[in-house]
Amino acid sequence: MDKIGRNDNCWCGSGIKYKKCHLAFDEKLERAAAEGAVVPTRDMIKTKEQIEGIRKAAVVNSGLLDYIGQNIREGMSTEEIDRMAYEYTTAHGAIPADLGYEGYPKSICTSVNDVVCHGIPSEDCILKSGDIVNVDATTCLNGYYADASRMYLIGEVSPEAKQLVEVTRECMYRGIEAIKPWGRLNDIGKAIQEHAESFGYSVVREFTGHGVGNDLHEDPIVCHFDTNDRMILVPGMVLTVEPMINAGGQDIYIDDEDGWTVRTDDGSLSAQWEHTVLITETGTEILS
Numbered sequence: 001m002d003k004i005g006r007n008d009n010c011w012c013g014s015g016i017k018y019k020k021c022h023l024a025f026d027e028k029l030e031r032a033a034a035e036g037a038v039v040p041t042r043d044m045i046k047t048k049e050q051i052e053g054i055r056k057a058a059v060v061n062s063g064l065l066d067y068i069g070q071n072i073r074e075g076m077s078t079e080e081i082d083r084m085a086y087e088y089t090t091a092h093g094a095i096p097a098d099l100g101y102e103g104y105p106k107s108i109c110t111s112v113n114d115v116v117c118h119g120i121p122s123e124d125c126i127l128k129s130g131d132i133v134n135v136d137a138t139t140c141l142n143g144y145y146a147d148a149s150r151m152y153l154i155g156e157v158s159p160e161a162k163q164l165v166e167v168t169r170e171c172m173y174r175g176i177e178a179i180k181p182w183g184r185l186n187d188i189g190k191a192i193q194e195h196a197e198s199f200g201y202s203v204v205r206e207f208t209g210h211g212v213g214n215d216l217h218e219d220p221i222v223c224h225f226d227t228n229d230r231m232i233l234v235p236g237m238v239l240t241v242e243p244m245i246n247a248g249g250q251d252i253y254i255d256d257e258d259g260w261t262v263r264t265d266d267g268s269l270s271a272q273w274e275h276t277v278l279i280t281e282t283g284t285e286i287l288s
Contacts, residue, residue, distance in 0.1 A: 012047050028182070029234070037184075038231040044220060045236040046213055051278060053144035054213040054238055058276060058288030060092045061139035061146040074129050074155045078110040081135060082121035089139055097138040097145055097216050104260065109136040109149075116244050116252050116262040116270040117207055129155025132165055134272045138216055139288075146288040147212050147240050149274040160247070161269055164201065168245040168271035171195050175224065175241045176277055179233060179284050185220060186229040192243045193225040202250035204270070207262070209240040212276055235281045242274030 004011055010021035029039045046054070067088050068081060086107040089096045096107035104118075111119035111134040112127070119125075119134075127133060136149035151165045171192045178191035188209075196203050209222030220231055224243040246252075248268025255261035264270050278285040 011042060012045070014048065025234070029232075032182075032232055036230065038229070040220065040231065040234055040237060043214075044211055044218070045234065046238050046278075047236075050144065050213060051236070051238070053142060054146055054276070054278075055287055057094065057139050057141035057144045058146035058148075060089065060094045060141055061137055061148055061276075061288040063092070064088050064137050064139065065135065065148060065150050068135055069150065069152060072127070072133070072135075072152050072154070074127055076127050077123050078112070078119070078121040078125040078127070078133075079123040081110055082106045082108055085135075085137060089137075092141075094139045094141040097140040097147075098136075101216060107137075110134070111136070111262075111270070111272070113269055114264045114267050116204055116246070116264060117272060118260045118262050120258055120260055127154045130157055130161070131155075132157060132161050132269065132271060136272070136274065138212075140216075144214070145212050145216050146276050147216070147242075147274065148276055148288040149242060149272055151271055151273060163199070164245065164247050164269055165271045167196065167199050167201065168243060169273045171224075171243045171245055172241055172273040172275065175243060176275065176284055176286065179241075179277065179279060181233065181235050181279055181281060181283070183233055184229065185222065185231040185233055186227055188241060189223040189229075190226040192241075196243070196245050202246045202248065204244035204246060204250060204252060206252060207244055209242045209274075211237065211239050213238040233279050235279050237279045238276065238287070239279075240274055240276050242272060244270060244272045246270045 006019040131154040178187040211218030251265035
């Protein structure tokens with residue numbers, strides 16, 4: 001980290017002198033690094049202004065998922081859900097961040113049953129009773145991003161599917177509860193993996209959570225399984241916790257036809273929940 005004079009303005013843009021703002025914080029990071037921890041870079045730590053911008057984007061993103069929950073139904077195409085998402089988001093002055101991202105053609109991802117993630121909405125995909133559906137939405141408002149996903153149960157869903165959806169939700173919250181300011185990034189994945197595997201489920205390894213806020217995807221990578229990652233988590237970091245849990249094996253494949261849709265290799269059901277989380281001085285705040 002670049003050295004700053006004690007009486008210089010703090011690097012975070014607060015306008016406060018460094019000695020009264022982030023000096024003690026940086027000294028704590030230096031001690032952690034000396035003890036062998038991997039410490040976050042300054043661009044992973046959000047300013048108060050940035051956090052407020054992310055929080056406002058999260059209001060729109062959460063409102064969108066509420067709106068979808070009120071309207072999703074049997075007989076609806078996933079294309080209809082995508083249109084709802086675009087209309088809701090733009091009506092609230094925001095942009096669907098997924099639209100056009102690396103060529104992605106839609107405003108949201110709709111992943112049904114054995115689709116792990118990145119399912120592309122389509123007029124041909126009609127929701128039927130018994131389906132479980134993940135809707136993943138990222139909203140950009142005034143240059144700030146918020147990201148979340150939820151599971152929706154369509155009609156009469158089997159007990160096995162309901163359990164997978166509920167355990168996956170529990171996995172997400174176990175991961176969030178494991179986040180402690182000045183704790184380890186790896187605590188998130190360890191908590192998720194232990195809970196998922198206690199039910200005989202598997203954790204997808206290829207897709208992870210991530211930093212978010214100033215861009216759609218930022219560092220750090222947030223794995224949902226035990227990696228022994230030595231990075232520490234500090235107040236001001238904003239990241240997603242978004243485990244993808246399979247009822248069967250962990251192996252997956254990407255559909256050759258569209259290059260996006262990810263499915264379980266064995267055809268088993270998959271579920272995902274996601275929140276955007278701010279690390280605070282005392283714990284966490286779920287933003288979206």
